[in-house]
Amino acid sequence: MRCAAHTFNLVASKDADAALHITVFKTPYRSALAKARTLWNQQSRSTVAADIIHAELSRRLVLPNSTRWNSLYDAIVVLNAILETKRPSLHRVMTQLKIVTFNDQDVTVMKEYAKVMAPVANALDRIQGEAQAYLGSLLPTIAAVYKLKNIKSKGLVNCTALANALLNGIEKRFGPLLNDEQCQLAAAFHPKFRLIWLETYDSSRVDAVRKCMEKRVEDALRQEAAENSKDRDSLSGGGSNVSNNDDDEEEDFSILSLSL
Known part of the structure; x- marks a missing residue:
């Protein structure tokens, strides 16, 4: 079985790239991300820029890195929060650093990106945590990502293609596990x-899985009954040996007590 955390990373990175073939998503997403990356690069490469950002926003920006996909998601979530609460301050920062400021379309596409990516990011966090590192939590975690269908049905301006790409990736990579009886x-x-x-x-699969559960329980009960029956037969047939063993153990214990 492949590592589920690595597979979710592939869904969020490789499979999500399929959305970049759709112009309605590609153009506004790349425009917004280019401005965000310029801002992040300024903070990471210039102490002066980092001080300006901290002075205006009372905090540093979260920076993405190339090794962890969800670091980009986390960085955009923080940027969205700043745009929602301190947009004028952020625009002053970007103007001082000579960066083109975010327009309304940039704000919309980044909000939608975070909303669409949230189920995958949350699933990845659960899978990577120690508390959920067992097989029983895998399918419920995968199934929770399908809330993307509800998000898509409520209407997205730019990120419908991204939601479709993620759903296709989940089905392709996790579909066999969703049908796996174990x-x-x-x-x-x-x-x-x-x-x-x-x-x-x-819900169409519930009855079939319930019947499989009942069969497994019945099989386990039959096996347990058969083993108990064998144990009783063994005890009744070897009662004298058990008694002798007990006597031997009593004698050994008495000798040990005397020697002490």
Whole structure:
């Protein structure tokens, strides 16, 4: 089984790139990201620029790096928060640093980007954390990403292509696991998830998984009953040996006590 965290990274990076073939997303996204990258680069390369940013915004910007995809997501989330609460201050900073300021379309596309990418980023955080590092949490985590369908249905101005690219990537890379019986049972028997995640993701599969659970439980009970029966037969057939063993142990203990 492939590493789920690495697979989510591929969905968010490689598969998401398919959206760049759609002009409605590509043009405004690249325009907004170019301005953001210029601002991030100024902070990272110039102490003067970093001081100006801190003086105006009372904080530093979060900077993305090339090794972690979700660092770009985190950086855009912080930038969105600043644009929402301190947009005039940010524009003063960008004007002082001679950077083209963000327009309304830039703000819209970055907000939509963060909204669409949030389910994948949250899934990646859960998968990478120690608390969810077991098979039973995998399918519920994957299924939660399908809330992208609801986000898309509510209407996106620029990022519909991005949502479609992510959904296609999830289906391509995680589709076989969603149909895997072992993965389904691991989630279904988990007391936190049970079948709730499956009812949300695909309610048509609930009956089939429930029947599979019942069969597994029945098989386990039959096996346990058979083993208990064998144990009882073994005990009834070897009672004298058990008694002798107990006597030997008592005698050994008495000798040990006397020697002490």
